[in-house]
Structure formats: structure tokens, C-alpha cells
Amino acid sequence: MNQNINEVKIVDFKRYSSIHIGGIKEVLVINELGDYKDYQIIGRGNNLLISPNCEKRFAILGDSFDYIKEENELLYVGCATSSGKLLTYARKNNIADLEFLAKLPGNLGGLVKMNAGLKSWEIFNYIHSIKTKDEYILKKDLDFSYRHTNIDSIIYEAIFNIKRGFSKEKQDEFVRMRDNQPQMASAGSCFKNPKGDFAGRLIEAVGLKGYRVGDMEFSSTHANFLVNHQNGTFDDAIYLINLAKVKVKKEFNIELETEIIIFE
Incomplete structure (x- = not known):
């Protein structure tokens, strides 16, 4: 394995993360085995919702x-x-x-x-x-x-x-299944499916499919995808996530658990 020295790069999370939300932060690029317990690995940012004010130290694995x-x-x-x-x-x-x-x-x-x-x-x-x-x-x-x-x-x-x-x-077949999902900026499935049910069904049942606050929306294509129309904010995303949790809990007595990983 080519052990290149670790480096730091500047990442704009509004561009880097799949949901297009976040600030500009330094990210450590790890190219050698070691103890990085003070860092949070973020990969390609596909299931992350990161506050612009988050002070956590982030890292990614490099080409090694x-x-x-x-x-x-x-x-x-x-x-x-x-x-x-x-x-x-x-x-x-x-x-x-x-x-x-x-x-x-x-x-x-x-x-x-x-x-x-x-x-x-x-x-x-x-x-x-x-x-x-x-x-x-x-x-x-x-x-x-x-x-x-x-x-x-x-x-x-x-x-x-x-x-x-x-x-x-x-x-x-997997391609077809995923083609039914929204093709917009999102962090993938917002909530884990509760045992024996589907988060998308529950969100739709409480009237939140297609519900929008600012530029953030529970997609009208698939209710369990929280999508960003362009300029969605962290606060609007959190508001919708909490709203879905409250409504589903009240209607079905089910605690929705986020699949999106949130860093505040």
C-alpha cells in the first residue's frame, strides 16, 4: 500500500454533501493507519446533514x-x-x-x-x-x-x-428499484423503516408527503426522502425531521429513527 502522508483540504459541504447543506471546513485526508479518535470519518457525505456551525473535526480516507x-x-x-x-x-x-x-x-x-x-x-x-x-x-x-x-x-x-x-x-432490478427514488439533492432515506412498516408510508399517512418548508421538502416522489430544491437550510431540514417524528408518534405511536446522520 502506498503510504502517502496525511494532508488537510478545505471542503465546502454545500457542494460536497449529497443534501447540499453545510459550511466550509478543514478536512483531514488520512493515508496511513493510525489513531484518529478525535475525528469523524465522513466518506463521500452521502447520508450526512451537517450544521454550518458544527465544530466537529472531520476526516476522509485517502487514495491509499x-x-x-x-x-x-x-x-x-x-x-x-x-x-x-x-x-x-x-x-x-x-x-x-x-x-x-x-x-x-x-x-x-x-x-x-x-x-x-x-x-x-x-x-x-x-x-x-x-x-x-x-x-x-x-x-x-x-x-x-x-x-x-x-x-x-x-x-x-x-x-x-x-x-x-x-x-x-x-x-x-436494483437500478429499477432505485429509479423510483427522487433524483434530487438529498441524504438518501431520511428515516429507518420501523419493524414491519415503511417510514415513507407513515410520513405520507400523516400528510407530509410533498410538505415543504423553504427549499426543503419530504419528496412527492417518495416521502422518506428529504430533498433540497436548491437553497435548503439545516434549520429547515431539522424542523421537517422533528415534525415527522412528532406526527408519526402521535398518529401511530411509532418512534421514527433517523437514517440520516446529523451533526449539529
């Missing part, structure tokens, strides 16, 4: 952690590798079970950290182990659940079991 290699029927993937790059590799090398990455944005580290996926397909279904700064940890020794992992340290590498037989049909 952007790689894919096969060894002993295992696939080793650096956590700065994009989902698109990994999907392309799987397709070219006839590797099955990663088709669900189609049109799922982000770097591998973020996808693993939130156990990302679509409906019943999630990345931990196929993971063998992960690498932290100190060790490799087998999946059976990790605490993970739907859209959640309890991993405190930075994940530098994910290792997958290799099964041959990439399915173009599966990939096309």
Missing part, C-alpha cells in the same frame, strides 16, 4: 485506501473505494452478491458502517471480516443490525467472501 484485490477466495477492498468501482469490479470478474450496490452512492467505509443496502439486501450479508488499525475482526465478532453497526474505530478495509456468478438481471 482505494484498492480491490483477491486472495485465497476472499476479496479485500479498501474503505475509500467507491461503491461504483466495486460493482464494476464484481461485474468484470463474475463475482456474485454485490449487485445491490447498483446506484447506491458512497464509499465502502460508510456503506459498512451503516450496513447499507436496499430492503432485505444489506452489505453485512456478504462480509467476511473488517480491518481496523489494530486487527482483522470476523463478522461473527461484530455487533451489527439493520442499518447499524456498533464499530467505534475507523474501518480501513472490508473483506468479502467470493461467490462466482454476477447477475446482470439482479443489477438491473
Whole structure:
């Protein structure tokens, strides 16, 4: 691995984050293993809502952690590798079970950290182990659940079991499923689906589908997507999130839990 020295770059989160909200901040680019407990890894900013006033220290993994290699029927993937790059590799090398990455944005580290996926397909279904700064940890020794992992340290590498037989049909099906989602600036699904129900259905049922405050809106295409029409603000986004929580709790006695990660 090419161990380039760490560097700092200036990031405008209004441009960098997928929801197009946030201020201008210094971000550490990590290119070597180490202890960065004072930093929050943010990947490509696809599921983040960051206040312009947030004082947290942010970091991303650099090019040293952007790689894919096969060894002993295992696939080793650096956590700065994009989902698109990994999907392309799987397709070219006839590797099955990663088709669900189609049109799922982000770097591998973020996808693993939130156990990302679509409906019943999630990345931990196929993971063998992960690498932290100190060790490799087998999946059976990790605490993970739907859209959640309890991993405190930075994940530098994910290792997958290799099964041959990439399915173009599966990939096309995932593309179709995601084409039903809004194609506007958003942070992806706003809330996790409650057990046995769908957050989008609940938001629509309490009358918030298409509900807009300023430039922020619960999308009229899919109610569980909080979209930014152009100049949406952090405060307007938080207002809508809290409004949905209150209304769904009152109507259905269900506590909505955000899938978006919020830094205030």
C-alpha cells in the first residue's frame, strides 16, 4: 500500500454533501493507519446533514485506501473505494452478491458502517471480516443490525467472501428499484423503516408527503426522502425531521429513527 502522508483540504459541504447543506471546513485526508479518535470519518457525505456551525473535526480516507484485490477466495477492498468501482469490479470478474450496490452512492467505509443496502439486501450479508488499525475482526465478532453497526474505530478495509456468478438481471432490478427514488439533492432515506412498516408510508399517512418548508421538502416522489430544491437550510431540514417524528408518534405511536446522520 502506498503510504502517502496525511494532508488537510478545505471542503465546502454545500457542494460536497449529497443534501447540499453545510459550511466550509478543514478536512483531514488520512493515508496511513493510525489513531484518529478525535475525528469523524465522513466518506463521500452521502447520508450526512451537517450544521454550518458544527465544530466537529472531520476526516476522509485517502487514495491509499482505494484498492480491490483477491486472495485465497476472499476479496479485500479498501474503505475509500467507491461503491461504483466495486460493482464494476464484481461485474468484470463474475463475482456474485454485490449487485445491490447498483446506484447506491458512497464509499465502502460508510456503506459498512451503516450496513447499507436496499430492503432485505444489506452489505453485512456478504462480509467476511473488517480491518481496523489494530486487527482483522470476523463478522461473527461484530455487533451489527439493520442499518447499524456498533464499530467505534475507523474501518480501513472490508473483506468479502467470493461467490462466482454476477447477475446482470439482479443489477438491473436494483437500478429499477432505485429509479423510483427522487433524483434530487438529498441524504438518501431520511428515516429507518420501523419493524414491519415503511417510514415513507407513515410520513405520507400523516400528510407530509410533498410538505415543504423553504427549499426543503419530504419528496412527492417518495416521502422518506428529504430533498433540497436548491437553497435548503439545516434549520429547515431539522424542523421537517422533528415534525415527522412528532406526527408519526402521535398518529401511530411509532418512534421514527433517523437514517440520516446529523451533526449539529
